[in-house]
Amino acid sequence: SQQGEEDPQALSIQEGENATMNCSYKTSINNLQWYRQNSGRGLVHLILIRSNEREKHSGRLRVTLDTSKKSSSLLITASRAADTASYFCATRRSTGKLIFGQGTTLQVKP
Amino acid sequence: GAVVSQHPSRVICKSGTSVKIECRSLDFQATTMFWYRQFPKQSLMLMATSNEGSKATYEQGVEKDKFLINHASLTLSTLTVTSAHPEDSSFYICSAPKPGTSTDTQYFGPGTRLTVL
Numbered sequence: 001s002q003q004g005e006e007d008p009q010a011l012s013i014q015e016g017e018n019a020t021m022n023c024s025y026k027t028s029i030n031n032l033q034w035y036r037q038n039s040g041r042g043l044v045h046l047i048l049i050r051s052n053e054r055e056k057h058s059g060r061l062r063v064t065l066d067t068s069k070k071s072s073s074l075l076i077t078a079s080r081a082a083d084t085a086s087y088f089c090a091t092r093r094s095t096g097k098l099i100f101g102q103g104t105t106l107q108v109k110p
Numbered sequence: 111g112a113v114v115s116q117h118p119s120r121v122i123c124k125s126g127t128s129v130k131i132e133c134r135s136l137d138f139q140a141t142t143m144f145w146y147r148q149f150p151k152q153s154l155m156l157m158a159t160s161n162e163g164s165k166a167t168y169e170q171g172v173e174k175d176k177f178l179i180n181h182a183s184l185t186l187s188t189l190t191v192t193s194a195h196p197e198d199s200s201f202y203i204c205s206a207p208k209p210g211t212s213t214d215t216q217y218f219g220p221g222t223r224l225t226v227l
Binding site: 103 | 205
């Protein structure tokens with residue numbers, strides 16, 4: 001299978017709470033990226049973390065990467081209803097290909 | 111920022127017909143573009159890498175005779191779904207890395223929803 005695993009597959013939280021999504025992958029990577037997709041729409045790039053980085057922040061987003069465990073996590077702090085979407089991790093191979101995880105569907109209730 | 115467009119955004123066709131989907135890079139030239147397919151409530155699956163001026167590279171399990179890819183110019187790649195069947199109904203998305211930036215940065219089109227009746 002191309003894909004890695006993401007968990008949870010679905011997450012429902014209240015506005016203001018934090019949301020944590022995890023991603024595991026199978027092969028060596030150059031970097032790992034997180035994307036957001038609103039229902040039926042295209043992808044929005046959120047954040048990229050390189051293989052030699054362990055943590056990265058962007059606004060309310062915090063990403064960690066553990067290459068020894070081949071895993072990453074995305075934390076969204078102080079969630080808002082507008083954060084409701086599907087979130088995918090994607091690993092970049094040396095060929096430039098992006099291989100996507102299975103995704104986490106996040107619902108933030110107002 | 112860089113923009114990638116797709117046309118059409120939505121298409122409905124009869125079984126057995128062929129459908130062409132266009133992917134354009136609007137403000138940069140793309141020697142490489144990627145085509146993905148996404149079934150409902152599933153992730154994106156890479157179908158093929160489109161290379162300007164040469165043959166596309168298909169992922170394992172993707173039929174190259176069914177999904178024809180043509181990258182005839184530096185701003186346009188087309189995906190033709192030949193003899194479409196209902197099981198080909200899906201969301202098709204393209205992406206392209208922008209030259210002059212790291213190929214880490216890929217720009218995605220808005221997607222094309224194909225429904226085959």
